[in-house]
Amino acid sequence: MPKTERILKVMQRVYERQNFTVGELAEEFSVSYRTMLRYLHELSHLGVPLYAHEGKNGGYSILNTRQQRARTEQTGESIQRIIKPQTLIVGLEMKIPFTAYYMSHALKPKLWQELEQRMAEIPYLRRTSKPQYVAAVLNRQQIYHYVAGMEVTTIRDMPERMVSLTLPTQEYANVYA
Incomplete structure (x- = not known):
């Protein structure tokens, strides 16, 4: 599967799961932890509203609408999936x-x-x-x-x-x- 297609599938899965760890997604997509981390960074640069949670039970989640609205007000950008x-x-x-x-x-x-x-x-x-x-x-x-x-x-x-x-x-x- 080409990288672009895999990243789009990761994006779709991220929106479905809402909360996840890098390790869980890496295992699901049969890629290394480091590769999945790069994919998540790319998605973040593309505007996917990811939020990192630190600590033992940390991971990633999708920013909720209120948090996204605050980001929009800060940067003046609006992001939409189409x-x-x-x-x-x-x-x-x-x-x-x-x-x-x-x-x-x-x-x-x-x-x-x-x-x-x-x-x-x-x-x-x-x-x-x-x-x-x-x-x-x-x-x-x-x-x-x-x-x-x-x-x-x-x-x-x-x-x-x-x-x-x-x-x-x-x-x-x-x-x-």
């Missing part, structure tokens, strides 16, 4: 080694800024009241692969130095800032 149909994307990509992941925080805003400036070059943009921006993180083993893009109706006539991506129908984390 099932999205197949989506076509055209945009700019960044590929860096995972060991240099920290650099992505400085590079992402520049990527989005360039996309904003070049938006008129993208043919077949999906016309909606607000532009449909999409950020995709792809698993490429040792490479952190990030795509800043726009939803399009078809992938043809690609602008220079842009990439296309087809996201399959599945559940995604939708973050509203």
Whole structure:
């Protein structure tokens, strides 16, 4: 099973169980404790509201609505789980080694800024009241692969130095800032 698919299954299981330990999930998914810990960190970065409980009887749980509302008020972000149909994307990509992941925080805003400036070059943009921006993180083993893009109706006539991506129908984390 590909890593992305496994992480989505872990996310689904986390929402079903509400309270769990890393060891329980690692055993359930037949992965090491360390691997499951990495998956949970990735889910947290994707917006899954995980809360860690310390101590002998510790583990993880999903933040309740009140706690989530407080986080939303603090950060100004709202996170929603959605099932999205197949989506076509055209945009700019960044590929860096995972060991240099920290650099992505400085590079992402520049990527989005360039996309904003070049938006008129993208043919077949999906016309909606607000532009449909999409950020995709792809698993490429040792490479952190990030795509800043726009939803399009078809992938043809690609602008220079842009990439296309087809996201399959599945559940995604939708973050509203």
